[in-house]
Amino acid sequence: MITFGEIYRTMKGEVYFIDTVHPILEERLTKFGFTCVDLTKVASAELLPRIFTAVGLVIRSRITLSKEVLSQLPDIQFVARSGSGLENIDVSYCQEKGIHLFNSPEGNKNAVAEHALGMILSLFNHITISDQEIRNGIWDREGNRGVELDGKTIGIIGFGNNGAAFAKKLSGFDVKLMAFDKYKTGFGDRFVQECTLDAILEQADVISFHIPQNKETTHFFNQAFLQRCQKSIYLLNVSRGKIVDTKALVGGLKTGKIKGACLDVLEFERSSFESFFEQQPSEELAYLLSAKNVLLSPHVAGWTTESYFKLSNVLAEKILGYYTNKD
Numbered sequence: 001m002i003t004f005g006e007i008y009r010t011m012k013g014e015v016y017f018i019d020t021v022h023p024i025l026e027e028r029l030t031k032f033g034f035t036c037v038d039l040t041k042v043a044s045a046e047l048l049p050r051i052f053t054a055v056g057l058v059i060r061s062r063i064t065l066s067k068e069v070l071s072q073l074p075d076i077q078f079v080a081r082s083g084s085g086l087e088n089i090d091v092s093y094c095q096e097k098g099i100h101l102f103n104s105p106e107g108n109k110n111a112v113a114e115h116a117l118g119m120i121l122s123l124f125n126h127i128t129i130s131d132q133e134i135r136n137g138i139w140d141r142e143g144n145r146g147v148e149l150d151g152k153t154i155g156i157i158g159f160g161n162n163g164a165a166f167a168k169k170l171s172g173f174d175v176k177l178m179a180f181d182k183y184k185t186g187f188g189d190r191f192v193q194e195c196t197l198d199a200i201l202e203q204a205d206v207i208s209f210h211i212p213q214n215k216e217t218t219h220f221f222n223q224a225f226l227q228r229c230q231k232s233i234y235l236l237n238v239s240r241g242k243i244v245d246t247k248a249l250v251g252g253l254k255t256g257k258i259k260g261a262c263l264d265v266l267e268f269e270r271s272s273f274e275s276f277f278e279q280q281p282s283e284e285l286a287y288l289l290s291a292k293n294v295l296l297s298p299h300v301a302g303w304t305t306e307s308y309f310k311l312s313n314v315l316a317e318k319i320l321g322y323y324t325n326k327d
Contacts, residue, residue, distance in 0.1 A: 013055035013077075018047065019062050021082045025312035029056075032320055048072065056080060056319070059088070067093040078102060078322075080315045083302065084161070085240060087213040102318045105161040107311035108302030113165035115301035116208060116238045119262035123234070123295045124149060150174040155204030157197070157220075158239065159187055163210035167192050178204065201225075206234045213240035223248040226257055234260050238301040241265035246284040253291060260293035264301040 015034045017026065026036045039050055044063055051057065056078045059065070065079060067090045076099055079089060084105035094101050122128055125146035133140055152175050156163045159181040167177050171191040179187070180197045188194030200207065207229070211217050221235070222245040235258055237244050246267045252258035268285050281289065288294050302311075 014053050015056035015058060016051045016054045017058045018051075019058065019060035019082065021058060021060070021315075022309045022312035024309060025058065025080075025082075025316050028313075028316040028320060032323070058082065058315070061085075061088055063088070065089045070094065070097070070099065078319065080319060082311045082315060083108065085212055087240065100322060102315055102322075104311045104314035104318070107314040108304070108307035109161040109165040111304040111307040112162045112210075112238050112301045113169045114304075115264065115297070116166050116236060116262070117169045119238075119264070119295050119297065120206065120208075120234065120236055121149065123260050123262050123293070128295060129292055152176070152205040153178060153203050155180070155200035155207045156192075157181075157200065157207065157209050158211035159184055159192075159194075160210065162238070163208075166208060166210060176203075198228075201228045202230045204229070204233060205231060206236060208236035209239045209243050211239055211243060213242050218242050219245040219248075221245060221248065223251065226252050229257070232257050232259050234258070234262070236262045238262075238264040241267040241269050241299075246282075246288070250284045250287045253287070253293065260295075261288075262295045263288070264297045265299050266296075269299065 013034050014037055015029055016037045016039050018039055020040045026038075030036050034056070039047060042050060047063060048069060051073060053075060054073050055075055057065070057076070058080045060082050063069075065088065070076060070090060070093055078100040079094065079102070081089065081101065081103040084103055086101060086103060089101065091101065093099075126144040130140070130144040133144075150173055154170055154175050154177050156167055156177065156179040159167070159179045163179060163181070164187070167179060168191075170177055177192045178195045178200050179192050180195055180200055181187070185194065207221075209221065211220065217240075220243050221237075226248055235244070235249065235252075241263075243265075244263075244267060249258065249261060253261065266285070266288075268279065268282065270279070288296065
């Protein structure tokens, strides 16, 4: 008897790659029987007529898959998002129409955790500033006296793949780890204290965000949030830029309620990151760019050589696992 899997492998299903990902995904999908089409060099405005026959789409953040776009794809079966965030996809419409969503937060969780740890240690010890000063002939030991991470209370907001991985990296330090996740319970252990958001706001010296961007979390950090913090804090955001209200952040930096910030993501990012500096910087962005107690990186926390492979390989495992299990 011919199985469903054997029949499916003989069917032509076109998967369109909208963004560049590691070639292991194309290799594994092609071997399984999909026809993979590279559209990474096609202008965004010209994509829709080219993907009409898509069975699957592979994306990062170049396009928004709204209901209006997805409804014009009669054969669409799945969307594969390289990374974790699904904010550029109409998730409700996909659920309604049975379009399967695959993402790969497992693929870059270690990279994000290492980057977050590197940022906070660099900020505490003025590593970036002192390096720049030495290159400019400035030898300022007292001005670059550091702060130790040991003894601090770290509040992790969001305890999914990235939050848990960050906690694992911090477990080797003499710190108090507190974590809050609105949708997850029972994760506390000898390293991490599961707690309420109020407890973090009361006790934390460092607050780190590891939550997705959606209507509920946009500007999750705002003036009201900051006012509830009982201590002056360090802020770390390696999730999504719009989670942090930049005006509230800058206000906190100016008053000293925020001692420093590590930002891999910014509220002002565009879907095409390369066009970031084409915009006229706002007063708040200009402040961040000049502040010595703010450490910035260009949305690369999960962007390592290793994660580049793992993100695509995880997607391949999920997609092929789904179609194999349908047999």
